[in-house]
Amino acid sequence: MLDPRLNIINKKLSEIKKIIVISSGKGGVGKSLIASTMALLFAKEGFKTGLLDLDFTSPTTHVVLNARNLKPKEDKGIVPPEIYGVKYMSLIFYLGDQISPLRGSELSNALLEILAVTQWGGLDILLIDMPPGISDLMLDVLKYMRDANFLIVTSSSKMSFETVRKLLMLLKDLNAVVIGVIENIKMADSTYIKREVEALGESFLGEIHFDEKLEETLGKIEKLLETNFAKEVENISIRVKEICMGDLQKKKMGRKIM
């Protein structure tokens, strides 16, 4: 039987112009920091921006955004709180530290529920922070959000790219739209990742260097936005907009002129 939430979800997703899914396969490569920072930068630029943390069992964007104690409002669904202009949604609002491991079907169900109840209220961009691993949830995201664009993050290590390669091959098999690959936590000069990405026929979007000051900015958004990390994320955001948001960009420029 078709889930009755699917109609509601399709209607809700149709009010979002671009969905960008930040994924890696590998954990600990900086997905959550990049997703949060990029969302803050897009919002600052005037885009109506949402950030959805789908890393159900190990969410961390609330640590970056100091959002643990915020509360969504209930109004014909759930209205996400706004942080520096970003509409923010995470299961952490409901589960806190008492997160239970969810089995496959429960994960699908939690995803459907969060997509059905969240009142984004019309967005230019929704950024989604994915869990590590090539998981159930990625299959569901591909199933329910057919217009999703994948932005892939890797570290410079072969250990990380080993998994990212598999993810890229899988996304290609599934005809998913891949914007490109970001190399994060870069420490040494090397073109290994760039070469490997381009050999797979994907776009290399740029590198973000290890920034030792990042840890102390966790939860302090203004300080985060002053880091070199944020500047490098901004450079990549420009390329992301060029590649996948051409139409959106023009409309926004149009609005500015009027």
Added chain:
Amino acid sequence: MLDPRLNIINKKLSEIKKIIVISSGKGGVGKSLIASTMALLFAKEGFKTGLLDLDFTSPTTHVVLNARNLKPKEDKGIVPPEIYGVKYMSLIFYLGDQISPLRGSELSNALLEILAVTQWGGLDILLIDMPPGISDLMLDVLKYMRDANFLIVTSSSKMSFETVRKLLMLLKDLNAVVIGVIENIKMADSTYIKREVEALGESFLGEIHFDEKLEETLGKIEKLLETNFAKEVENISIRVKEICMGDLQKKKMGRKIM
């Protein structure tokens, strides 16, 4: 209905003296490197050691051990190849780069299958490298390996410990045996992780510093064992043996004297 493999699995697991599950919740904190290095060190010391990579969708221990092209033998089941004395098993032998995302029940099934068919042939220690996330598979490991001992890895970052904290609380709820917590990729002086671990009533097993030379030793075992990283893993191994392998240690010493 009870899975007929369960009897076989129980018999096989009863031939393994200690099972140590290396887990984190968080990805990218060095679980696979620590699991592989610790296995090599235990084997070098004379323990009959196995290493099982259960990170089905993003396995990487074969990168550390340069094991991609090894082949297990078939002989009344699957006999794992030996690498520097470590009996090594990973789905990578069967799936290569073409890994498909496995749904929850398929993961459980793959775990049961690998436990049922692998002929470890009697082990002192089986180290298991877990996937990131508080996943289905962790519930299954707890279900099928009731004597498992959990060794938890975190990086120094709050982003990492946010998830590790949840994992530790869950393992406590489930009455699982936790050996303790290792702080890996340490860069700056800080007692944050140690304090947090001890506040949760768990043992802090020590820290392993970031080692920039580690990347170039991937796939080169002798070079890996010469790194500072390996020396620090060895110090922690000593504590692990003290805590959870007292009996084993005595027996081994007995054997040496005889």
